Amino acid sequence: MKKTHPQQSRPPADRMGAVVLSRYSVGDSDYIVTFLTREQGLVSALAKNARQSIRRFGGNLLSPGMAAWYYLRQRPNSNLAFVERGEINPAAPNLPMDPICRALVAWALELVRAFEAHHNPAEPTFNLLLRHFGALAAASDFAAPSLAARRLSFGFTKCYLQIAGFGVGAENCCICGKKDSESWYAEPSFDGLICRQCERFLDRRLHNIPNSLREALLTTATHRSSPQLDEETLNIAENYFQHRASVQAGRAFKSPKVLRQLLENNPSDASNARRESMNSPMNSPMNAPMNTPISASINAPINASINASSVQQNTPNSNDDRIRPGSEGV
Numbered sequence: 001m002k003k004t005h006p007q008q009s010r011p012p013a014d015r016m017g018a019v020v021l022s023r024y025s026v027g028d029s030d031y032i033v034t035f036l037t038r039e040q041g042l043v044s045a046l047a048k049n050a051r052q053s054i055r056r057f058g059g060n061l062l063s064p065g066m067a068a069w070y071y072l073r074q075r076p077n078s079n080l081a082f083v084e085r086g087e088i089n090p091a092a093p094n095l096p097m098d099p100i101c102r103a104l105v106a107w108a109l110e111l112v113r114a115f116e117a118h119h120n121p122a123e124p125t126f127n128l129l130l131r132h133f134g135a136l137a138a139a140s141d142f143a144a145p146s147l148a149a150r151r152l153s154f155g156f157t158k159c160y161l162q163i164a165g166f167g168v169g170a171e172n173c174c175i176c177g178k179k180d181s182e183s184w185y186a187e188p189s190f191d192g193l194i195c196r197q198c199e200r201f202l203d204r205r206l207h208n209i210p211n212s213l214r215e216a217l218l219t220t221a222t223h224r225s226s227p228q229l230d231e232e233t234l235n236i237a238e239n240y241f242q243h244r245a246s247v248q249a250g251r252a253f254k255s256p257k258v259l260r261q262l263l264e265n266n267p268s269d270a271s272n273a274r275r276e277s278m279n280s281p282m283n284s285p286m287n288a289p290m291n292t293p294i295s296a297s298i299n300a301p302i303n304a305s306i307n308a309s310s311v312q313q314n315t316p317n318s319n320d321d322r323i324r325p326g327s328e329g330v
């Protein structure tokens with residue numbers, strides 16, 4: 001039978017830098033993949049015969065968290081494009097296999113998937129996500145990798161919620177405007193913290209926000225200023241961010257449950273973290289690869305913002321002990 005759409009009549013595929021946010025199987029051989037791109041925000045695309053084709057999609061090119069080049073052929077009046085093939089970007093960060101780090105990557109992907117839109121440029125989000133992945137890749141070299149990764153995830157989430165329009169005002173009480181309070185609270189649907197006095201009038205259960213967390217929320221909204229929060233404060237922050245994102249998205253997120261389970265089963269590395277932060281505060285992973293200015297050029301190669309050489313200096317064994325997330329699934 002003759003094909004109804006001969007190759008010649010197809011519009012050409014665009015080569016785009018993109019991050020795989022999610023992937024679903026369709027039938028025995030196809031995937032529907034949702035990408036984040038700088039230029040067009042979300043792009044969902046059908047990957048025909050992707051599960052068989054190592055030539056077009058080898059090297060886990062369609063695994064969630066992968067950042068690479070993709071040849072996307074879009075169709076007018078349709079939200080579903082075709083992805084013809086992918087191409088490894090050697091400059092993209094190699095995300096560690098550590099399960100906690102992978103759960104944090106999954107959280108970042110889930111968050112971005114929930115709040116970005118199709119046909120809506122997403123350069124700040126794209127840059128933030130790539131910087132986050134670069135920092136996570138470097139964080140695995142530190143004495144307390146999961147704690148370092150969770151601090152980075154706090155910084156990412158705080159910044160991303162701001163980009164998405166759901167940032168948390170921490171300076172004043174969002175009800176009465178007061179700047180001083182003996183203790184602070186948060187309600188996921190409120191856009192800021194709540195003072196002790198106003199908390200008494202609200203007839204609902206609120207998150208208690210310790211001072212260290214309030215200060216962390218108050219720091220300048222850059223990813224690299226992720227503060228040295230302890231585990232208990234991170235638990236509170238993660239729980240609150242998860243609730244806030246769920247309220248705004250109107251649905252639950254899956255990855256926080258996975259993270260909680262992993263943290264319950266994993267021994268704490270907090271003592272290592274304390275030693276590390278006392279010895280070398282300037283050497284924290286938050287400061288390491290993040291000082292490189294981000295290229296704003298739309299045409300810049302994906303991930304040009306991440307100083308690949310500085311990441312590699314920290315990761316001499318990067319070929320041995322790191323593989324991309326989701327690699328075992330393909």
Ligand SMILES: [Zn+2]
Nearest residue numbers: 173176195198
């Ligand atoms: Zn108040």
